[in-house]
Amino acid sequence: MAEDWRKWKTPPGGTGNEFDNAEIGALAHLYRGEVYRSTMWRTRLDATTNWSVVTLGIALSVSYADPLTSALPLLLVGILIVMFLILESRRYRYFNVWRARCRWIETNFYAPLLLRSHRPDPGEWQDVLARDYLTPQYHIGFWRAVGRRLRRNYMWILSFQAVAYFGKVIVHPTPLSSAQEFFARMAAGPISGEAVLAALVILHGAWIWLAIYTRILDKRAHGAREGVSGMG
Template identity: 35%
Template sequence: MSRSSSKDIDPADPEQREVGQGLLDEEMGPSGSMAHLYRGEIHRMRFWRERLDRTTNWAIIVIAAILTWSFSSPTNPHYVLLLGGGILITLLVFEARRYRGYDIWRSRMRTLQKNVFAYGLDPSQGLEDQNWRAELSSDYRQPQLKITMEEAIAHRLRRVYLPLLTIVLGAWVIRITAYADIPVPASAAIGDAPGFLVIAIVVISFGALLFIAVRPRTWYAETELKDEDLRERQDS
């Protein structure tokens, strides 16, 4: 049986009334369907938050194991620490992709918090966004990623991975200086690759990640718990 088109709907017939009509009027309190919608967004956001935490836990466990093994014996090669840094960067990319998905659900949750619950608690402050209904409706009709991969990487670098990479870099420097029998840069050599080349690659790689993390930008991720001066509001 084919579905009836919108032209066949009789507005006078209560059984054919448009689904959702008047459901989210400003007079309506945050209850009923709105409450179920909000709980659903919270559940999905928490699921993606747990996925982020899982990747972070992997990164910490891997680095702890590599650091312990690297300094357990003077004969252990220093480049294992660089391998650990490469693993961290790989996990960073995975986590950034998950963060972009997490931001979809978090942005919806924050939209409801700011424009429904906050407004209901104190209407005198007005609405955060006058067009929030149209924007949220559009997002439900066609969900889209809201932040770039670079911004997601920058977020995770600031929160987790830049400190971890700094620890690995510091451990590697100690390993090729205090724990080496030959002077730098020869102590940084890996096989036929000369030490100065290895050092240059490490410095350039770390510098590129540092630049991504701290460069000025407009942050499009929905309000994070961080200093307000780190985020500029998206231009309307």
């Protein structure tokens, strides 16, 4: 019967005391591979952020090109930005796996190697890393990933989109003179201005709440960095 790897505390055949030269070399190559994968996924994250910025820039150019131009492009681009946010959050969950492994090796292998000037001993950190390779899994949930991308990039993009939209409504084609005119300008076809305003308040209120709430979850999750969950 095959041995159950879930019960391993040190690699079969290993000394359990310290890494030999071959094992240190293998771990160094492993680290290089994880750095490469995290770099590639980081590039994918940057791509979706760039798409959001570019589409927002196009919407700004179209809406502000002429005072008589509708503010609708600035409203619709918000849907695209949310779609890019969802896509980037899914990518971030993959990126976070490689990033966390790199950081785990840095803090538990390379840092002791530099500080103590001798080979780091295998220990619990090694078991955690081995289990993460044997049973790969996401280190964070989808909504926490959304919250992280919001706090990093998209809170600024969505805020700028909201300011640009309301600025367009307020100043073009002429400065506002009444609340009725404000709601009339916000109307989108058969959708009343009041309904559009309510939808925007809900959308922006939701992402602000999500950014704050997931920040609290991150602090709770990493208050005690133990096991695979502590890697992310």
